[in-house]
Amino acid sequence: MESTLSILFIQAIHGLVYGMLLFLVASGLTLVFGMMDVLNIAHAGFYMLGAYVGAAMLLSTGNFLLSLIVAPISMALVGAVVERYFLRRVHIHGHAFELLITFGVFYIIGETVKWIWGNFPRPVDVPGILSGAIPMFGTAYPVYRLFILFISFLVLVLMLYVFMKTRIGINIRAAVSDPYMVNALGINVPRLFLGVFSGGAALAGLAGVVASPVLSTYPGMGLDMMVDTFVVIVIGGFGSLFGAFVASLMIGELQCFGVHFIPRLALVFQFLLMAAVLIIMPTGLFGEKE
Amino acid sequence: MRHPATRSIVAISIAIILLFLAPFFLNILQTRMLIEIAYFSLFAVSYNFLFGYAGLLSFGHAAFFGLGAYTTAILMKTIGGMPLLLAMASGGIVAALGGVIIGFFCVRRKGAYFALLTLAFNQFLWAMAWKWRALTGGDDGIGDIVPDQPIHLGIVKLDLYELEPMYYLVMVIVLVFLGAGWYLTKSPFGNSVMAIKGNDERAAFLGYNVTRSKLFMFTFSSFYAGIAGSLFALFQDFVATSSIDLSMSTQVIFMAFLGGTGSYLGPILGSAIFVYFTDWISGLTDRWEFILGVLFIILVLFFREGFIGLIPAKLRSIFATGEAT
Numbered sequence: 001m002e003s004t005l006s007i008l009f010i011q012a013i014h015g016l017v018y019g020m021l022l023f024l025v026a027s028g029l030t031l032v033f034g035m036m037d038v039l040n041i042a043h044a045g046f047y048m049l050g051a052y053v054g055a056a057m058l059l060s061t062g063n064f065l066l067s068l069i070v071a072p073i074s075m076a077l078v079g080a081v082v083e084r085y086f087l088r089r090v091h092i093h094g095h096a097f098e099l100l101i102t103f104g105v106f107y108i109i110g111e112t113v114k115w116i117w118g119n120f121p122r123p124v125d126v127p128g129i130l131s132g133a134i135p136m137f138g139t140a141y142p143v144y145r146l147f148i149l150f151i152s153f154l155v156l157v158l159m160l161y162v163f164m165k166t167r168i169g170i171n172i173r174a175a176v177s178d179p180y181m182v183n184a185l186g187i188n189v190p191r192l193f194l195g196v197f198s199g200g201a202a203l204a205g206l207a208g209v210v211a212s213p214v215l216s217t218y219p220g221m222g223l224d225m226m227v228d229t230f231v232v233i234v235i236g237g238f239g240s241l242f243g244a245f246v247a248s249l250m251i252g253e254l255q256c257f258g259v260h261f262i263p264r265l266a267l268v269f270q271f272l273l274m275a276a277v278l279i280i281m282p283t284g285l286f287g288e289k290e
Numbered sequence: 291m292r293h294p295a296t297r298s299i300v301a302i303s304i305a306i307i308l309l310f311l312a313p314f315f316l317n318i319l320q321t322r323m324l325i326e327i328a329y330f331s332l333f334a335v336s337y338n339f340l341f342g343y344a345g346l347l348s349f350g351h352a353a354f355f356g357l358g359a360y361t362t363a364i365l366m367k368t369i370g371g372m373p374l375l376l377a378m379a380s381g382g383i384v385a386a387l388g389g390v391i392i393g394f395f396c397v398r399r400k401g402a403y404f405a406l407l408t409l410a411f412n413q414f415l416w417a418m419a420w421k422w423r424a425l426t427g428g429d430d431g432i433g434d435i436v437p438d439q440p441i442h443l444g445i446v447k448l449d450l451y452e453l454e455p456m457y458y459l460v461m462v463i464v465l466v467f468l469g470a471g472w473y474l475t476k477s478p479f480g481n482s483v484m485a486i487k488g489n490d491e492r493a494a495f496l497g498y499n500v501t502r503s504k505l506f507m508f509t510f511s512s513f514y515a516g517i518a519g520s521l522f523a524l525f526q527d528f529v530a531t532s533s534i535d536l537s538m539s540t541q542v543i544f545m546a547f548l549g550g551t552g553s554y555l556g557p558i559l560g561s562a563i564f565v566y567f568t569d570w571i572s573g574l575t576d577r578w579e580f581i582l583g584v585l586f587i588i589l590v591l592f593f594r595e596g597f598i599g600l601i602p603a604k605l606r607s608i609f610a611t612g613e614a615t
Contacts, residue, residue, distance in 0.1 A: 039402035041349075089591055095401045096347045097590055100547065103349065104587040107540060111580040223536060227413045230406045238403065267417035274410060278395050 006137040011256050013136075017145045017214075019252020020152035024207035026229040026236075026244040027159065028200020034176035034239025035193050037095065042082060042102040043204055044226030045109035050075045050205025051212040051221065052113055055124045064127035071209040072202040079201025083194050106222065114219050121218035148210050155203065156245075163241070172196060176239055228255075231270045235277045237287020246285060309461060313454050325457055327565045328464040329521035334545040334557030335471055336514030342551040343475060344507045345487035346397070349405050350412025351515055351542050353392065354385040356419065356534025358516030359523040361385070363432040364425065374441050374450075378463075378520040385516020386509050388415075393508035398501055400490075412539055419531050431530025435523055450524070460521050467517060472554055474510070483507050544586055550596025559598050 029043045050071045057067035082105050090097040126144045133140035163169035175182045175189055183189040208221075215221065232251055236243025251270055258266035277284060313321050333355055340346040358381035365377040396407045419426045426432065440449040448455035474480050486493040486500050494500045523529045532538065541564070549560020571578040593599060 033402065037402060039406055041405075086587070086591070093594060096341070096345075097594060099347055099349075099402060099405050100543070100590045101587065103540075103543070104583060104590055108580065108583040108587065111577075111583055115577060115580060223413075227410060230410050234403075234406065234410070264421060267421060268414065271410065271414040271417075275395060278407075282398070 003138060006139050007260075009137040010139060010141065011260050012253065013141065013145070013149075015253035015256035016249065017148050017252070018255060019249035020149060020156075021207050021211050022225075022228055022232055022252055023245050023248035024152055024155060025204045025225055026232045026248055027241060028196070028203050029229055030233055030236070030239055030241060030244045031172065031176065031196050032193075032200055033233070034241075035172070035179055035189075035196060038087065038098050038102070040102045040197070040200075041099065041226065042105035042109065043200065044222045044229060045106040046075045046079060046201040046204040047208040047211075047225050048113060048217075048219075048222035049078065049109050049208070051124075051208030051217045052117055053205070054209030055122065055212050055217050056117075058124065058127070064130070068206070068209055072206040075205025075208075076198040076202035079198035080194060082201075083197040087197075088190070106226075110219060110222060113222075117217070117219075119219055121216050123216045124212040126213040144213060148214070151206075151210055155206070159241075168192075168195075228270070231274045233284075234274050235284055237284025240284070240286040243284055243286030306465065309465075310458075313457050318453060321453055321457055323565055323569065325460050325525055327562045328460050329518045329525065330542075330545060330561035330565060331558040332464050332467055332521070333515055333518035333542050334549070334561045335468060335554070336511045336518060337542045337546045338551050338554070338557045339471070339475075339507055339511040339514065341546065342553075342556070343480065343487065344483050344504055346504065346508070347401070347405050348408040348539075349536075349543070350392075350408035350410070350539055351511075352534050352536070352538035353408075353412040353415045354389055354512040354515035355519035355522070355538060355542070356415060356531075357385040357388045357512075358382055358519030359529045359533045360419065360426060360432070360519075361516070362520035362523045363435050363529040366435045366437065367432055374437055374524070375443070378517065378524065381520030381523070382513045382516040385519065386513035388516075389509040389512025390505070393505045393512070397504040397508050409536070409539070412534070412536065416531060416535050419534050427530070429531055431528055433528045435529070436527050456525060460525060463517070463521060467514060468558070471514065475554060479503070479506075544582065547586070547589060547596055550598035552595055553598055556596055556598040560596060563597055 025044065025047050029040060032038055032040050032043070053074055054067040054071035057070050058064055061067070082102075086101050086105060087098060090101050126142075130144045130147050131142075133142050134146075135141075161169075163173060171182065171187050171192055175187070175192055179189050179193075182192075228251060232244055232247040235250065236245070236247030250273070254269050254273065255266060258269045262269075309324075312324060316324065333351075336354075337348070337351050340348050340351070361384040362377045362381040365372050365380055366374070392408070392411045395411070396404050399407060420428060422428075423430075436450045440447045440455075442448075448459060450456050450459070482493065482498050483503055485496070486498060486503055490500045493503075519533060522533060545560040545564045546557040547560065548563050549558065550556030568578060568582070571581060575581070589596065
């Protein structure tokens with residue numbers, strides 16, 4: 001017998017799971033923006049491509065761990081190529097063309113996915129060991145979603161460690177606040193940026209792999225994720241990692257409770273929240289950058 | 291004939307005369323293609339009011355195209371005896387209203403932030419069109435928009451189930467709006483918007499109200515997109531979420547940049563190339579959208595002026611006295 005309270009708890013955890021997935025994608029996006037003022041539209045494309053590559057690995061080898069490793073690495077490579085050979089080439093021509101090139105890459109990733117895997121949803125099976133459910137709040141909760149939470153918190157802890165305790169992390173934080181000064185101090189900012197760009201792509205790819213058994217893979221998944229992460233960045237504030245974290249959880253919870261209580265309006269809530277934040281705090285909850 | 295303005299007037303007059311004679315020597319398919327090029331030209335030019343003139347890169351311009359298309363379709367469908375031209379004007383006005391509201395949020399922002407917000411608001415309207423089935427028909431869309439009875443416009447009577455009356459109606463509307471738009475870009479207001487694009491701080495110091503000018507340009511551009519959308523609804527006789535989704539926004543970006551955003555005529559050339567190219571290449575391969583994307587990347591990497599940049603400057607100047615940038 002499921003009580004109202006247990007349903008609320010389950011929804012809250014669902015929201016947390018989606019919020020953490022959002023954060024995995026949004027973190028790379030917001031760092032890239034903070035460092036180079038580039039809105040990487042292709043970022044959600046890396047999420048989608050990662051999901052498809054992971055699903056293809058899983059299907060051919062049956063080894064989930066392998067796809068968990070291969071997909072992020074391949075996305076890091078794709079990201080590095082996009083940054084080095086496309087984005088950097090148009091950098092001197094201004095922001096508009098940087099945006100357009102990432103937009104073009106997003107479009108091509110979308111068409112590639114449709115070309116190889118078809119223009120229809122492809123569900124991904126939950127890997128064997130992680131299927132099943134455990135009792136929680138008087139009901140059964142799927143293990144796999146808890147696994148997503150575990151992975152994403154692991155990544156969060158790793159990220160915190162890198163940003164707070166390592167030289168690279170300090171350089172990245174400094175570059176987000178003032179890339180020109182950091183460059184002048186003798187740190188190779190373009191190389192650092194390449195690293196952040198491809199690292200962000202890897203995180204997006206990882207999010208894609210872990211999300212695919214729950215959200216399935218479909219050609220529109222990149223766009224869905226893109227819109228959600230954009231809303232997250234507006235709410236959290238441009239370039240703010242902490243803001244992205246808080247806003248991701250907010251949007252995750254909002255969507256899960258929205259779908260549960262008012263399904264007809266669920267798609268609309270996040271935009272209303274975004275508009276409200278824009279009116280009240282135009283730079284977002286934790287943003288300093290214009 | 292030596293004065294550049296005279297040459298332009300002659301060249302444009304010849305072009306207009308050719309357009310009006312076109313249905314007599316084109317077959318049905320070619321005429322239909324020309325109609326498509328006409329309303330997409332209007333759409334692409336409206337996009338270029340934002341990017342080419344005000345320097346605002348929008349990824350959500352389909353929002354206004356869709357607002358115009360849906361408004362026209364819904365009015366024609368729900369109100370019996372609705373005058374067609376009024377329904378189409380309403381399409382433009384509703385799009386302009388949407389432009390004021392969305393523009394209010396967006397134009398204070400520059401660059402990436404502006405791009406992101408326009409895309410988000412586009413998705414918001416798309417979600418509305420998708421979910422609000424009672425009004426929009428959801429993914430089934432709205433069909434049967436063309437009025438059953440011939441419409442009377444002063445002395446002429448147009449039966450829009452015939453291709454030629456449709457051609458002339460669309461063409462006249464498009465040409466009138468293109469002319470008015472050209473006039474606007476040459477006006478003091480148009481110049482002030484370009485000054486803002488060049489350097490908005492300097493423009494503000496010179497006493498221009500930067501935000502208000504941008505908002506006006508955004509609204510004006512939305513109005514044009516709405517008119518283009520209502521023409522689309524009329525010609526297709528059908529409106530669905532495809533008129534307001536991201537691929538429509540993508541399409542207008544492709545059209546504008548294909549032709550070139552540096553001049554008034556660029557996007558018109560771009561929509562002509564786009565319509566012909568997609569028609570040709572979709573007959574050759576199923577993967578034409580992929581090829582389109584590759585073409586776009588090549589364009590952004592190497593030919594940022596668009597196709598109009600490949601035309602010799604002398605030839606270009608015959609059609610356009612004074613370029614946008």
